[in-house]
Amino acid sequence: DQQVKQNSPSLSVQEGRISILNCDYTNSMFDYFLWYKKYPAEGPTFLISISSIKDKNEDGRFTVFLNKSAKHLSLHIVPSQPGDSAVYFCAASADNNDMRFGAGTRLTVKP
Amino acid sequence: NAGVTQTPKFQVLKTGQSMTLQCAQDMNHEYMSWYRQDPGMGLRLIHYSVGAGITDQGEVPNGYNVSRSTTEDFPLRLLSAAPSQTSVYFCASRKDRGRRKLFFGSGTQLSVL
Numbered sequence: 001d002q003q004v005k006q007n008s009p010s011l012s013v014q015e016g017r018i019s020i021l022n023c024d025y026t027n028s029m030f031d032y033f034l035w036y037k038k039y040p041a042e043g044p045t046f047l048i049s050i051s052s053i054k055d056k057n058e059d060g061r062f063t064v065f066l067n068k069s070a071k072h073l074s075l076h077i078v079p080s081q082p083g084d085s086a087v088y089f090c091a092a093s094a095d096n097n098d099m100r101f102g103a104g105t106r107l108t109v110k111p
Numbered sequence: 112n113a114g115v116t117q118t119p120k121f122q123v124l125k126t127g128q129s130m131t132l133q134c135a136q137d138m139n140h141e142y143m144s145w146y147r148q149d150p151g152m153g154l155r156l157i158h159y160s161v162g163a164g165i166t167d168q169g170e171v172p173n174g175y176n177v178s179r180s181t182t183e184d185f186p187l188r189l190l191s192a193a194p195s196q197t198s199v200y201f202c203a204s205r206k207d208r209g210r211r212k213l214f215f216g217s218g219t220q221l222s223v224l
Contacts, residue, residue: 004153032211043115043201043215044154089153093211098169101146101154 003027004092006102014110019077021105023090026071030092035064035075038087048075080109113137117202117216124192124223132187132219134202141207143185147171147198154201160185161208192223
């Protein structure tokens with residue numbers, strides 16, 4: 001069963017605009033959420049995270065929002081840049097040993 | 112400081128062959144894990160280890176074997192390769208139970224014919 005879902009396989013935005021990537025989860029025991037970014041032929045790299053005790057975490061152009069009641073989180077990138085074009089994975093963990101990932105969203109930022 | 116190193120980068124196997132994917136980290140991380148990435152499936156956890164001598168199964172462990180004899184190394188063994196094991200494999204590590212940020216290797220592209 002896929003406990004972490006990214007329902008949009010791809011997203012295309014114009015440079016300078018906002019990119020919003022969405023993620024839904026089903027396991028109410030998840031208490032820590034992360035976003036990873038992946039370029040072709042490379043491993044995923046950590047982008048930003050949020051604990052379930054918060055509803056927002058910001059790091060420069062990247063902000064993650066968590067809505068626990070809806071079991072939904074989103075990643076906002078403002079402003080979007082061509083170098084942000086990559087696959088973004090949402091991840092969640094309920095304990096310290098098992099991290100579940102979504103299927104990924106391919107973001108394309110057009111100049 | 113190389114981080115997480117995976118070898119080989121590419122491998123082609125015939126059905127029934129066995130092989131070992133190597134993973135090493137130089138960050139003194141306690142926790143190491145193996146994931147496979149398939150189209151539309153995201154990253155799925157195969158096996159993980161919380162320290163030398165300790166391993167456990169993840170979401171999709173069948174057909175794979177692991178051991179953790181040292182803190183640095185966490186090899187993944189395919190016992191009898193099957194076409195369903197064609198995938199990209201990633202090794203990842205993190206410091207300990209309290210810190211959940213994973214560091215990934217660059218991956219091994221495996222094709223089983």
